Amino acid sequence: MRITILGAGGFLGRKLAARLARDGSLGGRPVTALTLFDLNVPPAPDAAFPIHRIAGDVGDAATLSRAIPAGTDVVFHLAAVVSAAAEADFDLGMRVNLHGTLALLDACRKLEHAPRVVFTSSVASFGGGQQAMVPDDGRQVPANSYGAQKAMGELLLQDASRKGFLDAVSIRLPTVIVRPGRPNKAASSFVSGIVREPLLGLATTCPVGPDFAVWVCSPRRAVDWFLHAAAMDTTPLGIDRGLNPPGLSVTVGELLAALEQVGGAEARALVRFEPDPAIEAIVAGWPAAFAATRARALGFAQQEDAGAVLHAFLADDLEATRAERAMT
Amino acid sequence: MRITILGAGGFLGRKLAARLARDGSLGGRPVTALTLFDLNVPPAPDAAFPIHRIAGDVGDAATLSRAIPAGTDVVFHLAAVVSAAAEADFDLGMRVNLHGTLALLDACRKLEHAPRVVFTSSVASFGGGQQAMVPDDGRQVPANSYGAQKAMGELLLQDASRKGFLDAVSIRLPTVIVRPGRPNKAASSFVSGIVREPLLGLATTCPVGPDFAVWVCSPRRAVDWFLHAAAMDTTPLGIDRGLNPPGLSVTVGELLAALEQVGGAEARALVRFEPDPAIEAIVAGWPAAFAATRARALGFAQQEDAGAVLHAFLADDLEATRAERAMT
Ligand SMILES: NC(=O)c1ccc[n+]([C@@H]2O[C@H](COP(=O)([O-])OP(=O)(O)OC[C@H]3O[C@@H](n4cnc5c(N)ncnc54)[C@H](O)[C@@H]3O)[C@@H](O)[C@H]2O)c1
Ligand SMILES: NC(=O)c1ccc[n+]([C@@H]2O[C@H](COP(=O)([O-])OP(=O)(O)OC[C@H]3O[C@@H](n4cnc5c(N)ncnc54)[C@H](O)[C@@H]3O)[C@@H](O)[C@H]2O)c1
Numbered sequence: 001m002r003i004t005i006l007g008a009g010g011f012l013g014r015k016l017a018a019r020l021a022r023d024g025s026l027g028g029r030p031v032t033a034l035t036l037f038d039l040n041v042p043p044a045p046d047a048a049f050p051i052h053r054i055a056g057d058v059g060d061a062a063t064l065s066r067a068i069p070a071g072t073d074v075v076f077h078l079a080a081v082v083s084a085a086a087e088a089d090f091d092l093g094m095r096v097n098l099h100g101t102l103a104l105l106d107a108c109r110k111l112e113h114a115p116r117v118v119f120t121s122s123v124a125s126f127g128g129g130q131q132a133m134v135p136d137d138g139r140q141v142p143a144n145s146y147g148a149q150k151a152m153g154e155l156l157l158q159d160a161s162r163k164g165f166l167d168a169v170s171i172r173l174p175t176v177i178v179r180p181g182r183p184n185k186a187a188s189s190f191v192s193g194i195v196r197e198p199l200l201g202l203a204t205t206c207p208v209g210p211d212f213a214v215w216v217c218s219p220r221r222a223v224d225w226f227l228h229a230a231a232m233d234t235t236p237l238g239i240d241r242g243l244n245p246p247g248l249s250v251t252v253g254e255l256l257a258a259l260e261q262v263g264g265a266e267a268r269a270l271v272r273f274e275p276d277p278a279i280e281a282i283v284a285g286w287p288a289a290f291a292a293t294r295a296r297a298l299g300f301a302q303q304e305d306a307g308a309v310l311h312a313f314l315a316d317d318l319e320a321t322r323a324e325r326a327m328t
Numbered sequence: 329m330r331i332t333i334l335g336a337g338g339f340l341g342r343k344l345a346a347r348l349a350r351d352g353s354l355g356g357r358p359v360t361a362l363t364l365f366d367l368n369v370p371p372a373p374d375a376a377f378p379i380h381r382i383a384g385d386v387g388d389a390a391t392l393s394r395a396i397p398a399g400t401d402v403v404f405h406l407a408a409v410v411s412a413a414a415e416a417d418f419d420l421g422m423r424v425n426l427h428g429t430l431a432l433l434d435a436c437r438k439l440e441h442a443p444r445v446v447f448t449s450s451v452a453s454f455g456g457g458q459q460a461m462v463p464d465d466g467r468q469v470p471a472n473s474y475g476a477q478k479a480m481g482e483l484l485l486q487d488a489s490r491k492g493f494l495d496a497v498s499i500r501l502p503t504v505i506v507r508p509g510r511p512n513k514a515a516s517s518f519v520s521g522i523v524r525e526p527l528l529g530l531a532t533t534c535p536v537g538p539d540f541a542v543w544v545c546s547p548r549r550a551v552d553w554f555l556h557a558a559a560m561d562t563t564p565l566g567i568d569r570g571l572n573p574p575g576l577s578v579t580v581g582e583l584l585a586a587l588e589q590v591g592g593a594e595a596r597a598l599v600r601f602e603p604d605p606a607i608e609a610i611v612a613g614w615p616a617a618f619a620a621t622r623a624r625a626l627g628f629a630q631q632e633d634a635g636a637v638l639h640a641f642l643a644d645d646l647e648a649t650r651a652e653r654a655m656t
Contacts, residue, residue: 090491090493127567137467138467139465139466139467139468140467141486141567141568142483142486142487142567143490143567144487145487145491148483148484148486148487149487151483152480152483152484155470155476155479155480155483156476156480158469158470158476159470159472159473159476159477162471163418163473165418239455239469239470239471240469
């Protein structure tokens, strides 16, 4: 299997590359080549198969064709300008999130065999708010440019699959927690922050109340979904290539209870509620729960509980995050 | 009011231009300039205001900016490669239907004031089939490239409206009948053909049975909707700029009954049922009815009955169609 990861230097791209290196195979077939593509040369894990690393812009057709060489079986398309950045710079978001996906289609059409494409769409393409339980056929009415660009990408890849140019599965990812690194300007930053910061021994604030619910998954589970989407039989999908995966609807209060279990009362005490109406106004529009019936029936694994999410962070990312943040 | 029609040489573009010329105003404000844009120089109706005619490709930014000059208040975006052509030539459909709409956005962003954009989307962006009664929040899962490109255009214009770059209303048009001219290769061609041909005194076949239902509107009503969309207050739309207008769900049998009323038994006798499984397979996927509750509440006029549709054809298009077809 010849595999390419676009956006391989990002949070989930690195985890996916590491998992492929560890497994050495995908869907029972050995990995024979892995190409890692990102704006800057992405880091490569130790692996028993050759790894090519390419730096370039996903919107640049020539570079992208090098990243998706003849014989490519699977492309994981994770390269994206994420929500706050796409909102702040409309043209940048369009260029990467829409035109990058158009360039991916062009590169795939040059291949002899239509490759499987796993596309990371987002729950940000839905509205509905705290009370919503989004059904599998829920309509996407994005309230932000990032979500609109993701929904357009889904339509494009769905039609390209019907035409036989490629064979896409689009996964509308929940908010992935616990994101390592530092707090950032994303409105969702606090969802990771309220557990990551205390586990690092740092005080933090929570801009919404304890009853606020959010649809989440762990990076481990996200990678499980990517691999399942890469290897599954797509026949049962028909023309509808978008899936709401079985994430977890969790409240801030439940996350903090899990934090207390894992990190003790002193960790929990590092979180102070400090309402922020600007952030509340944004995140209140996000649906907090999805039915995800179709994805479950298609074999996508259920996200475990909040405790498992925190344990995965402790095992996989706490030390690296601590080391990285000590350096700067 | 300075108005531009893209695709002004087509079936509906010509009717819209003629109506504006007749009315001399839009939403109570006088029309001061009209620009007609199409691949070839479009015909211009007699009007009391100046009409500029420009030939060019909607995907070409420079030409399009000339067609949408400073001070433009309203753009009707009707330019499109329609369903059969977009299916036969994927790249052509993408270039006109997607990249043309992207170029429109760029041209609008150059204007000082965000113009109203009326976009003609299509029921071809929905699936569901004969049994479906599509609700206002029905999900668009297009089964053809044309529908996918229209749905992407809607997402783009919706987000651009939210950003204040333009102020869009997208109308998902039903099959517009009676289309003048000749039978064509569109799978829906027979819906017009079974009334147009007999009214011209010509024999024709119907590829589906009398119970087959289809969602239609007349060109008069389509133009009414365009004008309402151009003048309405868009505040109540919020971020959701797509509308299913109140068309008419009509069966082939009902259309033929109306034909008999209007054209007599001899007209009706010119239609022979000749099942065509290939056409049936395509059109069976189209939803035959829409709730259209939201559009009605927003003041979009209801399509009248099949008799009214046929009378409009007799009054507006029969003679011209007869003359045109006699010439070739
Ligand atoms: N992490 C989440 O909570 C979440 C939620 C929903 C969807 N997603 C989607 O999942 C994917 C991966 O998410 P992530 O958290 O790893 O994001 P990330 O920002 O950490 O990684 C994205 C990568 O894309 C790269 N990239 C950006 N512009 C590029 C360009 N022009 N050319 C090439 N590469 C470019 C970035 O350098 C980055 O390494 C993204 O598509 C994201 O939209 C993530
Ligand atoms: N007529 C229907 O039944 C129906 C139904 C649903 C939606 N619509 C939509 O309504 C709109 C008008 O429909 P119509 O029946 O008048 O279609 P039409 O084909 O008669 O007119 C479309 C016009 O667009 C022009 N055009 C095509 N490519 C172009 C390009 N690259 N640059 C500039 N102009 C270009 C064509 O020359 C043509 O004059 C279209 O967007 C169509 O998709 C029509």
